[in-house]
Amino acid sequence: MLKSFLSLFLKDNCPLCKRPTEDQICRDCSRQVKSYQFKNPRQFWQGDLPFLAWGKYDGKLKKAIATLKYDKHPQIGELFGYWLGETWQELGLIKTNIKPIVIPIPLHSQKQKERGFNQAEMMAKGFCQITKYPLKVKGLIRIRATEAMFGLNPQQRQENIKQAFELDSSFQKHPPQTPILLIDDIYTTGTTAKEVTKLLQKKGINVLGIAVIATKAPLIEKIT
Numbered sequence: 001m002l003k004s005f006l007s008l009f010l011k012d013n014c015p016l017c018k019r020p021t022e023d024q025i026c027r028d029c030s031r032q033v034k035s036y037q038f039k040n041p042r043q044f045w046q047g048d049l050p051f052l053a054w055g056k057y058d059g060k061l062k063k064a065i066a067t068l069k070y071d072k073h074p075q076i077g078e079l080f081g082y083w084l085g086e087t088w089q090e091l092g093l094i095k096t097n098i099k100p101i102v103i104p105i106p107l108h109s110q111k112q113k114e115r116g117f118n119q120a121e122m123m124a125k126g127f128c129q130i131t132k133y134p135l136k137v138k139g140l141i142r143i144r145a146t147e148a149m150f151g152l153n154p155q156q157r158q159e160n161i162k163q164a165f166e167l168d169s170s171f172q173k174h175p176p177q178t179p180i181l182l183i184d185d186i187y188t189t190g191t192t193a194k195e196v197t198k199l200l201q202k203k204g205i206n207v208l209g210i211a212v213i214a215t216k217a218p219l220i221e222k223i224t
């Protein structure tokens with residue numbers, strides 16, 4: 001009680017450098033994180049499942065993602081959503097008359113309980129505040145807990161994620177005519193995005209692609 005009362009008068013600290021700030025992260029950290037922003041994020045918007053990645057999964061951006069998830073600062077997720085939304089609007093990747101339904105990639109309920117929030121959902125909320133697209137937080141449900149993808153080869157990743165998701169019951173009964181835009185924090189090999197897309201497409205739902213804050217795919221770095 002006392003703490004929440006005091007917090008009205010005390011400034012918050014930047015979760016990255018602990019210096020006082022009134023923003024989600026301080027101006028200095030924001031500048032450092034933004035130095036990992038891609039100059040040409042349009043390059044990934046191609047192929048069967050196009051994706052938009054805001055920045056490179058490295059340095060201060062990588063640290064900010066870890067702080068968001070493991071030190072539990074959901075406000076960084078919302079900030080990422082704003083940045084991603086601004087980039088999305090600048091690029092004009094789809095026709096302006098299309099307003100896709102935005103769906104965050106879900107965490108398994110147990111994991112979300114432990115963390116207290118889903119970082120992709122926080123990003124999707126920020127993204128929709130900028131773009132004014134409709135948000136469907138529970139469009140997808142993670143029905144199976146999966147291992148962390150780190151250290152798994154592509155085949156193991158595919159096996160790991162197989163049948164891990166399900167469509168929300170309202171989507172099962174009435175598949176939307178409007179296309180879907182997926183949101184996640186990191187794009188690695190795209191295994192999760194492809195699995196989810198397959199599930200949506202099976203119901204005749206069109207998936208435009210996936211937007212993420214960071215990617216580390218080495219193949220992609222070469223053409224940056």
Ligand SMILES: [Zn+2]
Pocket residue numbers: 014015016017018019025026027028029030
């Ligand atoms: Zn800072």
